[in-house]
Amino acid sequence: LKKGILLGGVLLLVLAGCVSQEQALPVHLSHLVAESELTRPAPTQEEQIITFGFDRRLEPKEDVKMYVSFLRYLERETGYRFKLHVSSRDGGVVRDLGIGVVQFAAIGTLSYLQARQRYGVRMLVRGLNAEGKGEYQAIIFTRPDSDIQSIEDIRGRSFAFGARTSTQGHLLPRLMLAEVGIELADLKAFEYTGSHADCANAVISGRYEVGGMQDTLARSLAERGLIRIIAVSRYYPSSGIAVNPNVDPQIVNVVKEALLTFDPLGEDAAGLYHWERSEMPNGFISANDADYVELQRWAERFGLLD
């Protein structure tokens, strides 16, 4: 009996020990203060953080996830700490990159042209396409059952662009239309839907008859029968990673080296989040300002650099 009582006592102690393992922090939920009086926890002291911006293309959180995984690669390769900064739509990243809110940014060609024009931003690398070139295309598409067969049939029809600052979603489709003599005024209606996905949705849903978007997504949708491709542009310099002109050149060199050695299809694929959805799915090559002359001219013509 004594042994049983002793054993029970030991078990109770053990159970009591199990119960009392978690310590509760006293907090007074009823003691409310004005938000201005709140004392926020001090951020951890970090040695040096490089902020990274991006030109919003996809769903915002998908963009964030994708670029966060990309920054993890850069951190591993460079030893620097990177932090993603979400800029506002409609050119926010151009401004942030120009004024130094972010030091590096993944931006499209048009955004680069605007940033270079306004802030002297420099493109470090361009994204490689499936053929290993630093170029991409834009595609004009319609619904599979549309009666539009060629680009010339677009005149008088409604057209969905991506973001106004988008190269593949705006500059290149508009360039293609201009080359066949179709201006915005020749269209029955047009809209900057915001992203390539929104553009596709606008056409597929029937709100617009024709749309212009990046080649990779358009081909993917076409393969699944959701859209039908009407016209494909020539190759133009693809999106890339640009740098604020005030960033330490040593950092720039380190980062550029890491970008050029980036192998998203090979050894660096692990840890990336849907990098294939980006405009730089195959890695990077070094960028050259001479590659942007034609597009510079078209952008100026369309008034996109103002």
Added chain:
Amino acid sequence: VKIGTKLTLAMSVLVVAMGLLTVAAIHVVIGSALRQELQQKGLTLTGHLAEYLANPLLDNEQLVVQQALDDLVNGESDVEYAYVIGFDRELIAHTFGNGFPADLLAANPLTGDEQQRVRLLDTERGYVRDVAFRVLEGMDAELHVGFNEQGIRRSLGRTTGIITGLAVLAMLVGWVAVSALSRFITRPLVSLTQGVHRLGSGYLEEVVPVASGDEVGDLARAFNRMAANLRMTIEQLRASEEGYRRRARDLAALNAVAQAISHQTDLEHTMERALNKVLEVAEARAGWVCLARENNRPPLLIAYQGLPLEIARQGMALCFGDCLCSQALRNHDLQPMIVTPLADTCPIKGMDLGEGRQAVCHTVIPLAAKGRVLGVLSVVGHDPACFGDEMLELLGAIGRQLGVAAENARLWDELRRREALRGQLLNKVIVAQEEERRRIARELHDETSQSLASLVVGLKAAQAALSIDPARSEEILNGLRASISQTVKELHNIIYDLRPTLLDDLGLIPALRWYAESRLEAHGVEVELGIKGTARRLPPEVETALFRIAQEAMTNVVRHARASQVRLGLEFGTEAVAIHVWDNGCGFEVEETLDAEDGRRGFGLLGIQERATLLGGAFEVHSQPGKGTELRVQVPLSPPGGEDGQDTDLVGG
């Protein structure tokens, strides 16, 4: 404390302990599970909400965010609060209305690359589990949702109540079950305990019923075996104790008898004390001791107890006429026996022994010594069974002791008688010596001295006549010479009377012949000497003793027998020599003469007997008034002991 109470108490303690343990375990296990579930739910819910809020946050749609938080708090009962920290670590939205808890922001912040974190908060609204979730990996935006554990505590409280109720119910049911079980178990134990108590109280025949084949049944069987062994052991002990007690009683009786024998020189008192002790040991009331007497005289009732006086005085003699008592005495039967039934002539038959008992038997215990029965010890009994083998054996041992005592008493009497006779004999010897000395002195004075005086006178006359009348002198001298010869002869007779030289010079036969002729024939008694065997010289002390015996016998013949014929006989054997003297005189009563109070009348015979005894020989005398007397003494030729030799010398001297 009884087993039932112990079992009930143990069951209660067990149920309470198990209930407490169960409650504690439920608190721990279920509480932990519920908390884990709540935490998992919080993580899932918060994660989904964070996923949902990612885009609105990225697009800075604060209303959407606020609406989502409000919907969460309103839709989930256990959500206490929710708030969002934006990408720039500013407070974007929360559900506290106006103001925000001052210490909540610092309560559970995410640090470094932490994606989620849960912290238990102790608030005035109870324990709240703050689940922090990073909205997007790599971004600073955090979503915090507080999950109140009141629901868990309510569930645990309800469960504890149910378990407590079940424990109480189990305790009641268990109490009833244990009570029934304890009664079932303890009933045989109670029976066994009662058996043990009864066994402890001395009821060795107690047998506990064995109703089951379980351990209690085994215990009962073991108890019965133990009780049986105990009974057997106690019986053995009792038997041993009875044996020891009987043996002690026997030894005490023997010791008492031995003490009685050793302390009492008076045989009658010894026998009385011994009889009393025997009666005490035999638990009898009556008994007696008889001693045999010589010459066919009836036994002597030396001690008795519990017998009527008339029986004691008269009846015993009658009894001994027919009873086994006399047969035992006559036949020297050494075996104790019981006389039953008693003969009709037995005076004790039907004698009242008290307590309504009558005498129906008595023992015959021989008082034996040296193979002879000297007496009989009889104990009167009302039942022959009273005298078992052991009792007879004890009485036999006492009888042997008493026999020895009787023999010793007889020997002591004999020794005293002999000592008295020895003293009388010594006195006689001294008187005889004085008489002999007076006789010698008288003879020397009356005869030798007178002769020598006359010789002196004659010599003076011869001397005087020598010068005057030589012839007369010569005549006187011749007369003196004859007188001297007569004197020498007288001296010779005196010397011979003292001790015949023939005995030393020629031996016993010539000395006896000379003495008989000189003493008996001088009184006109015809003497005949016969010799058997090869005559030879014997040791001097034997020859002297036999000569003195014959001399005493012939003196008695001359003094008392008035006999005309005497026959002397000597028988020479290889190991003994015997002498017998027969006369045809007047004879006498041997017993009376020997047992005479003063002993004077038998001094001669006693002297003869004494001399024979000193030489280790045997003495017999047969005589009756008017029928002459025959005396025979036989002496062994083996060397007698030193003392005998001394006595021989003493007597001879």
